[in-house]
Amino acid sequence: MDFNLDEETRSALEALRKWGREVVRPVGLEADRLSRPIPVDDPYFERCLLRGDGRTRWQPHADARSTRSRSVLTQLLLAEEFAYWDRGVMIANPGPGLPEASVIALGTEEQKERFLGPFVEPDRPRWACFAMTEPGAGSDAAAIQTRATKDGDGWILNGAKCFIGSASRSDWILVQATLDPSKGRAAQRAFFVEQGTEGLGPFKIEKKMGLKAYESSSFSLENVRVPASHLLGGETRRERSAGFKAAMSTFNAGRPVIAANAVGIGRAALDEAIRFAREQDLLGDPRVRDRIEAMTRKIRMARLVCLRAGQLADERRPNIVEASMSKALAAQVAQEAASQALELLGSTGGRGDHLIEKLYRDAKAMDIVEGTGQIQRMIIARQLVSLPR
Ligand SMILES: Cc1cc2nc3c(=O)[nH]c(=O)nc-3n(C[C@H](O)[C@H](O)[C@H](O)COP(=O)(O)OP(=O)(O)OC[C@H]3O[C@@H](n4cnc5c(N)ncnc54)[C@H](O)[C@@H]3O)c2cc1C
CATH class of the missing domain: 1.10.540.10 (Acyl-CoA dehydrogenase/oxidase, N-terminal domain)
Structure with a gap:
């Protein structure tokens, strides 16, 4: 490489x-x-x-x-x-955040416009977001219950979403909904819902243990009416499966990015550990050096897997195993690095106002978002033994 x-x-x-x-x-x-x-x-x-x-x-x-x-x-x-x-x-x-890739890949020209x-040249800060997760559907994305019902030349949406990044401030939300919950993924579609549409909201900002700088909101959709033109990809036959594919293409593109984020958090924890050890004159202690070596080795290993997933994507080669491996590995490495650094800092780190305790809380979320570590490991195993999806 x-x-x-x-x-x-x-x-x-x-x-x-x-x-x-x-x-x-x-x-x-x-x-x-x-x-x-x-x-x-x-x-x-x-x-x-x-x-x-x-x-x-x-x-x-x-x-x-x-x-x-x-x-x-x-x-x-x-x-x-x-x-x-x-x-x-x-x-x-x-x-335009998480849904941008799906809109570029699957949107009609009118939708992109x-x-x-x-x-393109935003006149003010603007956001958009992707709403998949529901109170009863996280890892099992095929189980979503938000319902889309055809109504004349438009659609009516009903349901509830949770933990959606930047939802209340977004110009529009790409909402994943189902035409028939009994038909799983095949019946899912994605709809653009513009902010201010009647029946959208209210938004409740969730409490989070980490990553507090951005908003995660829950909201409901009550008889939200959108025109036919707001169905991602339109209604032509070729694009029928656009809904679920849109969601999945977003996630596949996202996993190595989450992995890279986790590597960044791990590096920050490592630097805090080294800074503390230097200030306290602890670098001569072989136990401290051993800990720093292990953290560095694992962070670099995670980075390599992550970059490999990225390189395959650049070459337009399948990267599903590497993408999932990078996320499963890097999220774990970041949590371990933050935990080790926190231990090394002792009472200084545990005080509650030190960067390291924030990194410790932030790192945990990297294992949850966009497919938990457990789900990534299941994807990898399935791919390795060529089981059907
Ligand atoms: C900070 C944050 C930001 C988020 N932002 C967004 C966002 O912008 N948009 C969005 O749509 N969602 C978002 N989410 C939601 C996130 O994608 C879900 O939390 C995630 O998919 C896990 O779903 P869940 O929380 O319902 O857990 P569950 O799916 O209920 O899982 C609970 C536990 O069970 C395990 N588990 C589940 N199914 C299986 C199985 N089949 N086999 C073995 N183990 C299993 C999981 O690994 C996990 O450990 C966000 C979440 C967080 C924490």
Whole structure:
């Protein structure tokens, strides 16, 4: 594997490092200490826009396949670096977020224009989000109960969603719903629901143990009416299965990013451990050195698997095993690194106002979001023995 970085990636990483140190880390710590998401009107978001963040990769009037996208490998390196400074702030950043990939891959030209268009040169911080999880359907995404019923030339949506990132501040929400809950995945479709649509909400911001800088909300959909044009991919036969495929393509693209985030959190924990050991003159102790060696080795191992998943994606080769392996491994490594660092810091780390205890809480979520570690391990095992899905 050749991971030589080009000049553009190097300077993007350097700029992100500076932004992370000076802005992201303090903003994330403040949100954590105040135990609330960064407010919508926080000047931080305007600064993001000035930096060029919050924009879509989609390019209007370009060939359908062309986006102003970086390589997956570069995206992973940037995701690692951002999470090193604060993973919660990274997710809080404005932009079309999780559903963007699905809309680019499966949306009609009108849908891209309408829903991604405002993110090309955003006039203000704008968000979008993807709503899959329900109170009774997390890992088993095929079990969702939010119902879509045809009504004349439109659709009526009824159901409830939970733990949806940035939902209350999103311009639109891509809602996963089913035409018939007894038919599992085949009956699922994704619908654009614009903020302010009658019957959408109220939004309740969830309490979280970590990653507090971004909002996770639950909300209900009560007789929410959307036009036919809001069905992702339209209603043509070729695109019938768009709904579930959209969800899954989002997740497959997302797993190595979560892995990269976890590697970033692990690195931050490792650096805290080394800083503390140096300050306390503990680096001469072989037990401390042994701990630092183990943390470093595992973090680097997780990074390699993650970059391998990214490299395969860049080469358009199947990466399902590597994507799941990277997430299962990196989330575990990050939790272990944060736990080891916390132990090393002793009472200093356990005080409740030290970065390390925040990293410890943040790391746990990396094992839960976008498919738990357990689910990743099941996917890997199934793929390895070629069981049907
Ligand atoms: C911080 C945070 C942000 C999130 N953001 C979003 C978001 O933006 N959009 C969104 O749609 N969702 C979001 N989620 C939801 C997340 O995707 C779900 O929490 C996740 O899919 C797990 O579902 P669950 O919580 O219902 O747990 P469950 O599915 O109930 O799982 C509970 C436990 O059982 C295990 N388990 C489940 N099924 C099996 C099985 N078949 N075999 C063996 N073990 C099994 C799981 O591994 C887990 O350990 C977010 C969650 C968190 C914590």
